[in-house]
Amino acid sequence: MSDNAELVELAESIFADARSTASESESGLDAGLWKTLEETGLARLTLPEAAGGSDGTLTDAAAVLSMAGAYAARIPLVETDLLAGWLAHAAGLETPSGPLTAVAADLTVTPSGEAGAAGARVTGLLARVPWARSAAAIVVLSGDHVLVLDRAAVTVTEGVNLAEEPRDTVTVDTGLDSGAVGTAPAGAAAEFRLRAALGRALLLAGAARGALAESVRYAGERVQFGRPIGRFQAVQQQLALAAAEVAAAAAATDAAARTAAVDGFGAASTAFAVAAAKARAGEAAGQVARIAHQVHGAIGFTREHHLRLVTTRLWSWRDEDGSDAQWNDEIGARVLAAGPDGLWPLVTGTP
Amino acid sequence: MTETLTRLPTLVPPPVELPERAAALRADVRAFLAEERAAQRWHPRADVWLSGWDERFSKELARRGWLGMTIPTEYGGHGASPLDRYVVTEELLAAGAPVAAHWVADRQIGPSLMRFGTEEQRQKFLPGIARGEVYFGIGMSEPDSGSDLASVRTRAERVDGGWELTGTKVWTSGAHHAHAFFALARSAPRDENNRHAGLSQFIVELDAPGVTIRPIPLLTGAHHFNEVVFDKVFIPDSMVLGEIGAGWHQVTSELAFERSGPERFLSTFPLLQALVAQIAGTDLDAEGSLAGPSIDAGRRRDLGGLVSRLWTLRRMSLAVAGSLESGHAPELAAAVVKDLGTRFENEIIDAARLLVAIPPDPGAEHGYARLLADAVLHAPGFTLRGGTNEVLRGIVARGMGLR
Numbered sequence: 031m032s033d034n035a036e037l038v039e040l041a042e043s044i045f046a047d048a049r050s051t052a053s054e055s056e057s058g059l060d061a062g063l064w065k066t067l068e069e070t071g072l073a074r075l076t077l078p079e080a081a082g083g084s085d086g087t088l089t090d091a092a093a094v095l096s097m098a099g100a101y102a103a104r105i106p107l108v109e110t111d112l113l114a115g116w117l118a119h120a121a122g123l124e125t126p127s128g129p130l131t132a133v134a135a136d137l138t139v140t141p142s143g144e145a146g147a148a149g150a151r152v153t154g155l156l157a158r159v160p161w162a163r164s165a166a167a168i169v170v171l172s173g174d175h176v177l178v179l180d181r182a183a184v185t186v187t188e189g190v191n192l193a194e195e196p197r198d199t200v201t202v203d204t205g206l207d208s209g210a211v212g213t214a215p216a217g218a219a220a221e222f223r224l225r226a227a228l229g230r231a232l233l234l235a236g237a238a239r240g241a242l243a244e245s246v247r248y249a250g251e252r253v254q255f256g257r258p259i260g261r262f263q264a265v266q267q268q269l270a271l272a273a274a275e276v277a278a279a280a281a282a283t284d285a286a287a288r289t290a291a292v293d294g295f296g297a298a299s300t301a302f303a304v305a306a307a308k309a310r311a312g313e314a315a316g317q318v319a320r321i322a323h324q325v326h327g328a329i330g331f332t333r334e335h336h337l338r339l340v341t342t343r344l345w346s347w348r349d350e351d352g353s354d355a356q357w358n359d360e361i362g363a364r365v366l367a368a369g370p371d372g373l374w375p376l377v378t379g380t381p
Numbered sequence: 382m383t384e385t386l387t388r389l390p391t392l393v394p395p396p397v398e399l400p401e402r403a404a405a406l407r408a409d410v411r412a413f414l415a416e417e418r419a420a421q422r423w424h425p426r427a428d429v430w431l432s433g434w435d436e437r438f439s440k441e442l443a444r445r446g447w448l449g450m451t452i453p454t455e456y457g458g459h460g461a462s463p464l465d466r467y468v469v470t471e472e473l474l475a476a477g478a479p480v481a482a483h484w485v486a487d488r489q490i491g492p493s494l495m496r497f498g499t500e501e502q503r504q505k506f507l508p509g510i511a512r513g514e515v516y517f518g519i520g521m522s523e524p525d526s527g528s529d530l531a532s533v534r535t536r537a538e539r540v541d542g543g544w545e546l547t548g549t550k551v552w553t554s555g556a557h558h559a560h561a562f563f564a565l566a567r568s569a570p571r572d573e574n575n576r577h578a579g580l581s582q583f584i585v586e587l588d589a590p591g592v593t594i595r596p597i598p599l600l601t602g603a604h605h606f607n608e609v610v611f612d613k614v615f616i617p618d619s620m621v622l623g624e625i626g627a628g629w630h631q632v633t634s635e636l637a638f639e640r641s642g643p644e645r646f647l648s649t650f651p652l653l654q655a656l657v658a659q660i661a662g663t664d665l666d667a668e669g670s671l672a673g674p675s676i677d678a679g680r681r682r683d684l685g686g687l688v689s690r691l692w693t694l695r696r697m698s699l700a701v702a703g704s705l706e707s708g709h710a711p712e713l714a715a716a717v718v719k720d721l722g723t724r725f726e727n728e729i730i731d732a733a734r735l736l737v738a739i740p741p742d743p744g745a746e747h748g749y750a751r752l753l754a755d756a757v758l759h760a761p762g763f764t765l766r767g768g769t770n771e772v773l774r775g776i777v778a779r780g781m782g783l784r
Binding site: 239242243246249250260261263265266267269270271273274276277278280281282284285288292302303305306307309310313354355357358359360361362363364365366369370373374376377378380 | 388389395407655657678680681684690691694696777782
């Protein structure tokens with residue numbers, strides 16, 4: 031939920047339109063939707079105007095991303111706006127136009143340490159890069175360098191996640207001209223990780239809400255034993271449990287976005303909030319997907335039914351950009367470092 | 382799909398930030414609690430808002446302005462915001478401090494009197510509540526009316542100058558110490574077409590003639606619950622709360638306050654804190670030498686999972702508090718907080734058992750074994766009080782249009 035009602039309304043109408051016009055058998059980039067997002071300024075919502083963005087806040091982005099998740103939008107929004115655009119701009123590089131993707135991985139630059147020098151080459155393998163095949167450019171955070179690689183200069187081997195979203199292997203072996211190399215800002219690696227996790231968590235929270243909405247609607251329509259299955263208390267209890275998970279995911283991710291917006295990604299409070307939010311949204315994902323499928327019965331388990339568009343995303347996204355287990359481990363480490371007397375101050379964010 | 386998504390009700394209000402002044406208030410409360418702990422005036426316990434009756438402590442809080450915080454100053458309160466009260470309350474619960482004596486009066490009687498009470502009733506009770514000297518109970522459930530509250534049978538008969546109450550209330554926490562309670566009674570015959578009509582709330586002073594209070598020991602044998610029997614108890618017109626016949630509306634309109642507070646997920650927080658001490662190897666209660674840390678990835682992750690959930694619950698509960706403060710009554714969100722929060726209180730117990738091999742010991746003075754024992758033995762109440770979780774899920778289902 032967000033107080034920026036107009037933006038939410040705009041985003042919802044765009045993503046809903048895209049869903050209703052697209053064929054459900056398609057996967058890969060929804061080019062029409064991407065064009066609309068570019069035209070409405072949502073594609074680069076949080077980037078500064080100087081980088082072709084709309085100068086929006088992270089809480090604005092939160093509202094748009096959770097809506098994108100709810101409608102299973104096939105676009106690299108997190109990658110373009112929160113990651114690649116941010117990273118290129120922060121490194122003082124021009125932000126390429128078109129859909130972008132980003133990855134933090136070590137590439138080899140020869141001669142070593144001379145990424146900006148004439149004749150420098152960069153080589154390496156980038157695993158499971160989201161949307162690489164459809165991106166105009168791939169922004170790589172490699173050590174202290176930020177490299178902007180043109181899609182045409184790399185080799186892409188296609189791969190997918192459980193939702194059939196592109197997760198490609200990128201083979202890099204290319205020369206670099208100096209315009210495509212910048213110096214990463216301090217703390218870039220940590221911020222990249224948090225931005226990716228926050229974006230993914232917001233998508234998850236939205237997809238969970240989408241799955242709940244589908245399930246509530248289906249339970250109201252599907253008649254068995256002479257009445258809609260939603261009239262049975264056993265089904266109602268399950269959907270209420272799912273609603274609680276959806277609420278938790280939304281509260282956690284909204285709070286994390288708010289914390290990041292107010293305190294910045296460098297703050298300990300943001301690191302804690304994003305970790306907790308990704309973990310909590312990941313937990314919710316599994317429970318909501320399970321209940322959604324149980325309520326839908328066999329039809330939800332088929333290719334023809336669109337429930338899979340949100341549930342497969344829930345199953346994919348919970349494990350991307352840090353699973354709940356990984357982020358909970360990080361929270362656990364913070365808790366143990368704080369000790370028993372530091373536990374409550376950690377939870378309240380007030381030492 | 383467009384339609385369904387927008388049709389889903391709001392399950393959680395927008396996030397809120399605590400006001401700037403909250404930090405100073407929180408620091409004051411923590412300093413006071415540290416002082417009390419250092420002097421060993423009490424030991425942290427689980428489920429303190431049911432079992433931690435300590436009138437000295439309540440009066441100390443009052444002396445510092447931390448009771449009746451939202452009551453206006455003309456009634457002896459402090460005119461603070463519900464979010465200020467939230468900060469104080471969560472600090473007290475997290476510390477496992479003994480808050481039971483003033484709990485009901487501070488949480489719901491004060492706000493109810495401000496909402497529905499007469500000038501006379503406010504003058505009579507609010508200053509005492511804010512001083513930590515007047516304690517209240519709640520009389521809703523009856524032997525045959527639990528989740529189905531509209532079925533209450535306690536009768537209020539019209540008599541000269543007031544009403545006469547006859548019937549039995551059960552599960553009234555602290556009635557044997559409290560000065561008064563709010564009783565929900567049937568003031569008009571039951572109408573099968575409108576089961577919620579004809580109910581009224583009465584302020585009953587518990588030393589009134591005709592009131593009998595009997596203990597209902599918990600499964601531990603501890604005395605917190607009571608049965609309160611009315612035998613033609615006279616209630617003057619001046620002690621009717623709100624309007625005759627509006628009892629159902631009055632009672633249900635408070636539920637969002639009652640269901641979403643920090644007490645719905647912090648009842649076993651002191652046990653979680655003790656669990657951290659065990660795993661981090663800083664158990665303060667260990668005699669002589671410390672046990673040393675017993676950290677492994679599994680324990681760390683499980684602990685992290687609990688804390689992620691706790692952080693989330695607190696943000697949800699705060700969001701509801703913020704929404705209440707701005708005049709909304711987010712019934713659904715409050716029900717969700719209570720369902721998730723009270724299950725979380727049980728998850729802490731599960732983790733405490735599985736991650737550390739210290740069996741519960743109800744005979745221990747304090748420390749891990751005692752916290753675990755109290756938590757286990759009190760756990761059944763967590764998901765019952767304030768509306769069973771199953772009833773709350775029914776409310777959520779109805780909110781989503783399923784019933």
